[in-house]
Amino acid sequence: MSISNPPQVLLFDVFGTVVEWRTCVTQALLTAAQKALSDPQKTLSPEVRTQATSMTNQDWLAIAEEWRRSYGHFTQTFDPAQQPFISVDEHHYRAIHAILKARQLDSLFTDAERWELALIWHRLEPWQDSVQGLHLLNRKFRTCTLSNGNVSLQQDLMRHGSLPFTDIASAEHFGAYKPSPRVYLGAVGKFGLQPQQCAMVAAHLHDLKAAKALGLQTVYVARHLEETAEVDLDEAAEVGQGRREGYVDMWVELGAGGFVEVARRFGISAE
Incomplete structure (x- = not known):
């Protein structure tokens, strides 16, 4: 799976995707x-x-x-x-x-x-690849949080972890929480773009499924145990279902390099 028409903006889930909790x-x-x-x-x-x-x-x-x-x-x-x-x-x-x-x-x-x-x-710590990967991705894209966490929470996480996002968007801005369409489409509208010009990056398949249904491109970055973190799920079954349904455009396996690998697949070298 790959993205043939690169987006202009990457929207990132934060808890579990960018930072470890x-x-x-x-x-x-x-x-x-x-x-x-x-x-x-x-x-x-x-x-x-x-x-x-x-x-x-x-x-x-x-x-x-x-x-x-x-x-x-x-x-x-x-x-x-x-x-x-x-x-x-x-x-x-x-x-x-x-x-x-x-x-x-x-x-x-x-x-x-x-x-x-x-x-x-x-005060959560970034995953090992998060800071480097975001710096790389910033060479080609605007990178924006799209978290259910409130604005001050995200600002503190960015300061604490030296996370170099170019922009912040929060569910708080839109008065709703993911997976509400109001949140995804609100973030897209913030940049004056169409949904297909943005990609949602997350370690949670339900987040990506909701984004894909609205026309966003999707990037799955596997993180340890995150598919079982929010609800009681069989992780293997959830991942298998996600692959079968095909709503993930780019799939980065656990241990494959996280955001650095996402950058590589978009043609951005870490050298």
């Missing part, structure tokens, strides 16, 4: 818990202290993954016709509170500390 969020949760447990000013019940002390890295990873799934459910079911717009930051705050409460761990953190946890998602 599992390691970053898990470590931040673990660090916050250790800080809370060692704080002499905190009054924690013996039950909460015992439970939090016994939790392993895998336990915090499970919380990070549940948190991520809650984001996927929130964005995929959000109906702008029926609900006032809620930012991803607000969702992350509400979700971590609910997740901790379900585990009887909500008293481990103050409300201010839960908000600080929600901002973990502003």
Whole structure:
């Protein structure tokens, strides 16, 4: 699969596609818990202290993954016709509170500390190829975020990871969340282009399927475990279905070089 008529703008999903979240969020949760447990000013019940002390890295990873799934459910079911717009930051705050409460761990953190946890998602690390690949792609294209993350979140990720996007577009600009057509077409309209003049780059096939249905070109960059990150899916089955349905124009396999390989296929050399 390849793109025979190169686009003018590349639109990038961010969470999971450009930045890695599992390691970053898990470590931040673990660090916050250790800080809370060692704080002499905190009054924690013996039950909460015992439970939090016994939790392993895998336990915090499970919380990070549940948190991520809650984001996927929130964005995929959000109906702008029926609900006032809620930012991803607000969702992350509400979700971590609910997740901790379900585990009887909500008293481990103050409300201010839960908000600080929600901002973990502003400090995620790029995948190894992201910065180099974007620099290469900038030689030929405008590169623009198209994330469900709010604008300030994306700005912080760009600063934190030195991500050289030429432009930012956020679901927040359009009052809806992907996979709403309003988001994809809003980003296309931002550049005064037609859908086929833009390509969506993502590690999530449902994102690409929605973009393709609106006429955008599509680039799939496989990232470790991302097809199972947002909803409970059999990853192999999802990938197989994506190949059969043919809505991906360029397919970059896991371990093939990520964005650097995308650049190579567009004729941009890393030399």
